[in-house]
Amino acid sequence: MPELPEVETYRRFIDELAVGQTITALEVLDAHVLATPPDQLRSALAGRTIKGTKRLGKNCFLELDNGQVLVLHFGMTGDVGAYRDAPDAPRFTRVALHLEDSGLRLAFIDPRKFGRIRLADSVAAYQQAKKLGPDALDITAAELQQKLGRRKTLLKPLLLDQSITAGLGNWIVDEVLFQAKIHPERLGVSLSDKEFQALHSAIQLVLATAIKQEANYRDFPASFLIHAREWDTSATPGTEAHKFCPRHPKVKIEKYYVGGRATYICPKCQPAPDALDAGAASKQRKHARAGAKADK
DNA sequence: ACCCATGTTCTTTG
């Protein structure tokens, strides 16, 4: 579940495990997750010492003693782990770094193999190459407003766009919009100054909370929408209360799709966009329909 | 057996 808080948790793990250690070998169990050719990666890593770690959005970086960085992106199902002997490798370990002093191996675990490992010349170079915006923990309310305030696009896809701000993923955006009491289908251009402030505060609140709990969702406050997501209720069957808004015990959380992504909202807390903004969108749909009829 | 899924990137369509 690697969105920003998970990746920050992974980074801290790696920081404790690997900083100061020298890489003795790169073990490739499945080359699919390598975005840099295996041979090139091996020669670049062997004998290098890990000087520190960094994170930008959902990306984690291991800083090498020659200035280069090893970039880890965890896709949808990536994780990290540590083990000593080969038979103890966690299930779905795809790549492992052998560490000299501790004799441990740092595992890159990824069942679905959407994750990637690559070499880059610096964090900044990678950020530029991938067109990543400022980290979601660093972006200011003013920057957010400047980037979104003229966009006639649905708010949810905008917040998921890593080039606007990096680190927000599907559940976090839902949580942020719920906390900010803004509907995911509002257009960027329709938000008031006050709403941008609320949006920014909500991003800070959700990320800080998630990082504090090391991204263990079930430890999040009861005021969070996340408890309404199916993967929570499925773990505790029959808990119907989870399906209701934390602020309105009688209002059911609605699930539907926005920009192709599963989206959860409280219809009372997050009123649907009206004529002022996404009226434009519904008008467009009407025109399209009328046009289609006229064509026949 | 079928459907869903936390992310990214490309293609298609309007």
Next chain:
DNA sequence: TCAAAGAACATGGG
């Protein structure tokens, strides 16, 4: 050029 929708990726789990 922009915006939206869909597909593709690879695979496990409900």
